[in-house]
Amino acid sequence: MDQRKIRVLVAKPGLDGHDRGAKVIARALRDAGMDVIYTGLRQTPEMIAEAALQEDVDVIGLSILSGAHLALAPRILELLRANGQGDVPVLIGGIIPDDDVPPLKALGIADAFGPGTSTETVVAAVQAAARRKWQADPPGAG
Amino acid sequence: MTTPSPSAAAFDPAPILAGDRRAVARLLTQVENGSPLAEAALAALFPHTGRAHLIGVTGAPGTGKSSLVNELAKTYRRQNRTVAVVAVDPTSPFTGGAILGDRIRMRDLAGDAGVFIRSMASRGALGGLARATADVVKVLDAAGFDKLIIETVGAGQSEVDIAQTAHTTLVVEAPGLGDEVQGIKAGILEIADVLVLNKADQPGAEGAQRALRASQEIGRAAGPHPTAGRAAWLPPILPTVAVQGQGVAELAEAIDRHRAYLRETGLDRERERARLTAELEGRLREALLAHLLARLDSGQFRQTVDKLMRRAVDPAGAVAQLLDAARPA
Ligand SMILES: Nc1nc2c(ncn2[C@@H]2O[C@H](COP(=O)(O)OP(=O)(O)O)[C@@H](O)[C@H]2O)c(=O)[nH]1
Ligand SMILES: [Mg+2]
Numbered sequence: 001m002d003q004r005k006i007r008v009l010v011a012k013p014g015l016d017g018h019d020r021g022a023k024v025i026a027r028a029l030r031d032a033g034m035d036v037i038y039t040g041l042r043q044t045p046e047m048i049a050e051a052a053l054q055e056d057v058d059v060i061g062l063s064i065l066s067g068a069h070l071a072l073a074p075r076i077l078e079l080l081r082a083n084g085q086g087d088v089p090v091l092i093g094g095i096i097p098d099d100d101v102p103p104l105k106a107l108g109i110a111d112a113f114g115p116g117t118s119t120e121t122v123v124a125a126v127q128a129a130a131r132r133k134w135q136a137d138p139p140g141a142g
Numbered sequence: 143m144t145t146p147s148p149s150a151a152a153f154d155p156a157p158i159l160a161g162d163r164r165a166v167a168r169l170l171t172q173v174e175n176g177s178p179l180a181e182a183a184l185a186a187l188f189p190h191t192g193r194a195h196l197i198g199v200t201g202a203p204g205t206g207k208s209s210l211v212n213e214l215a216k217t218y219r220r221q222n223r224t225v226a227v228v229a230v231d232p233t234s235p236f237t238g239g240a241i242l243g244d245r246i247r248m249r250d251l252a253g254d255a256g257v258f259i260r261s262m263a264s265r266g267a268l269g270g271l272a273r274a275t276a277d278v279v280k281v282l283d284a285a286g287f288d289k290l291i292i293e294t295v296g297a298g299q300s301e302v303d304i305a306q307t308a309h310t311t312l313v314v315e316a317p318g319l320g321d322e323v324q325g326i327k328a329g330i331l332e333i334a335d336v337l338v339l340n341k342a343d344q345p346g347a348e349g350a351q352r353a354l355r356a357s358q359e360i361g362r363a364a365g366p367h368p369t370a371g372r373a374a375w376l377p378p379i380l381p382t383v384a385v386q387g388q389g390v391a392e393l394a395e396a397i398d399r400h401r402a403y404l405r406e407t408g409l410d411r412e413r414e415r416a417r418l419t420a421e422l423e424g425r426l427r428e429a430l431l432a433h434l435l436a437r438l439d440s441g442q443f444r445q446t447v448d449k450l451m452r453r454a455v456d457p458a459g460a461v462a463q464l465l466d467a468a469r470p471a
Contacts, residue, residue, distance in 0.1 A: 004175045005238075005263075030239035035263045040246035047252045051245060054259055056167040084164055 006034040006130040009057040011043045013076070014066040022063035025093065028119035029061075029126060045072060049079035052088060058130040061122070064094040069112075070103065077108050087137060089129035093122060153182040159190060161285045163258060170260055173277045184277055187284040192414070194226075194283040195401055198308030200296040200330075205316040206340035207293050208247035209384035210393075215251050217394045218289050224256040226287035228278055230294045233263045240264070244293060258287065264294075276307050276421065296330055305333035306417055309410065310400045312393075314338045315354060317346035331357055334377045335400050338393060342381035354379050375403050437468035 010026045012019050019041050029036045037055045039047070052060055060080075064072060069092055080086055089110035096104070096114045104112045111125050157165035172180040197214075199207050208229065215225040229244035242261035251257045262278065275292060282290055294304045296313070305311040313334035331337070337358070339351050358377065378396050382389035404410040435443060446464060449455045455463065 007171070026241055030234060030241045031237045033238040035239065035261075036241045037245065037261050038241055038243045040243070040249070044252075047249070050252060051259075053163060054167055055261060056171045 004134075006059065006127065007037065007055060007057045008034050008059045008061060008126055008130070009037045009039065009048070009052050009055060010061045010063070011039045011048045011051065012041050012063045013043045013045060013048060013072050014064055014068050015042060016066040017041060018065055019063070021065070021094065025061060025063065025119060025122055028123055032123045032127070034126070045075040045079055048076055049083055049085075052080060052085055053083050057088060058133055059126050060088055060090045061126060062090065062092045062094075064092055064096070067095060069094065069096055070100060073104055073107050073109055087133060089133060091122070091125060091129065093117060153179065153186045155183070155186040155190070155284070158183070158187060158281065158285050163255075166258065166281060166285050167260070169281050170278055173281060174262065174274055176274075180277070184280060187280060190284040191280045192283065194279075194287055194290040195310070196279060196283075196308045197289060197291045197397060198304040198311040199291060199293045199314060200304055200311065200333075201314030201338075202316075203295055205314045206382075206384045207314050208244040210312075210314060210338065210340060210382065210390070211244075211291050211293050212248045212250055213382075213384055213387050213390040214291065214394060214397075215248070215257055215289075216387075217390055219251075219254060219256055221394075223288035224286065225251075225289045225291065226258045226260070226282040226285070227251075228260050228262055228275065228282070228290070228292045230262045230264055230275065230292070232295055233265045258282065258285075273424070275304065279307060306420065309404060309413070310335045310397050312336045312338055312397070314340050315350065316341040317344045317350040331377075335375065336393070336396050337377050337379045339379060339381045340384050342389065343383045343386070347381065351379060351381060375400065434464070434468050437470075438464065439467075442467060 006029075008029055010022055010029070012022045022038075026036045026038045037051065037057060039051050043051075048060070048062070051057075060076075062069075062072070062076070073090070073092065077086075077090065080088055080090070090108075091111045091113070092104060092109055093113040094115075096112045098114065101112045101114075110129050113122060113125075158169060169180065169183055172183065199211055201207050211227055211229070215227060218225050227244075227248065229242065229248075231240055231242045231244065233240045240263035242263060244261060245259060248259055251259065260278070260282075262274070265274070275294075279290055279292065292304055292308060311333050313330055313336075315337065316339070331354075337354055339347065339354060341347065342351075358379070380389055380393050380396060382393055384390070401410075404413070443464070446455070446460045450457060450460055
């Protein structure tokens, strides 16, 4: 009996101290039936990659309000790749100017959302990202 | 059958036995999902289990379990023992999803290769948590962790299941208002090998400790002690302040004393036997039911339920009929 659920890590890297938005997203993902690993504030890229590894997540959602997204993203993606988790889609939400979305995607970020994005949009994006990953790496594969 | 399941040959246990973290993490997902690969893996790993010390930590939400686990794990790391943590949080019965937030309190453990933390949702299925947890624990045990800490919210059946899985069960309480204890519940004291009164820095801690001692004495007077006839184990009541690490060294010591007690009295073997008996019975029950249902004609089970609805047969009579129908010709 296979009962696969989406495991998603919601993390808040950087030094700013607001996790209201991250909590709202975590709850919306939970309400969509996912197992949401919530790690709280001030996560270093190393902590995020370590949690992603131990929790074997399907998707990572980052909330970044500090404006440091272009600096944080490459480091996190690099650590994921080093751990053999380069296939885990990373989505970023927060204060992301439209102009920064193309460079983020060029780095390998699956999707980026600016302020005012609805939780429905984020939930749908996480579901789509998980589905794509599962298609490439079906359940049961060693 | 004396051979392991045929698929066991297809699973290579070496990376798990070597403690490869990615392999362990991926297998835990399979185990949680009850995939066929997990079955093969568990068969291959079972001979390598039975070494870790399983410590259950239960208690009401907010009593400080995760904070305590964080401190306990740090203590064990200073003693050069490796630690795996399984932190279980409830699945929402309405949406099927869960927020697993225990890592928030365990950030001190980040970056330590001797620690592995895994969050798990309870998934709500009756008895399902016990099964999934027992299997997750087997993987981490085979991976070689010395101390295996299982945190569960003390609600309903889950803490009793965990007490059955663990060697040493900690029940965590915290002072509420006045002499009240936040989480004290009938029955929960009986499963405690060690009682922790956390948040001892908060008002009412002394009153809460007295209240705990009183309930413990009432419980002891009421029934025969489970360790009757042996040198008895009296669950110590230990005050802690998890957020400051206070009392944690004493707690770690009490946990080790309990393990030594289990070994000296032979209770560890006895409990292991009871645990394996219960697991075998549970799995056998499920397998027999599936086996029987497979032997019935399609729709026969549903038709029997229809008959029950019409009061054309009683439940015991229905069982007899179904057993008869499933008998090989
Ligand atoms: N004052 C005080 N607060 C504590 C103590 N231990 C934990 N807390 C706080 O209690 C809250 C719940 O702690 P947590 O470990 O998440 O509890 P859990 O739900 O039982 O796992 C957090 O805000 C902790 O910081 C303690 O000993 N004293
Ligand atoms: Mg907790």
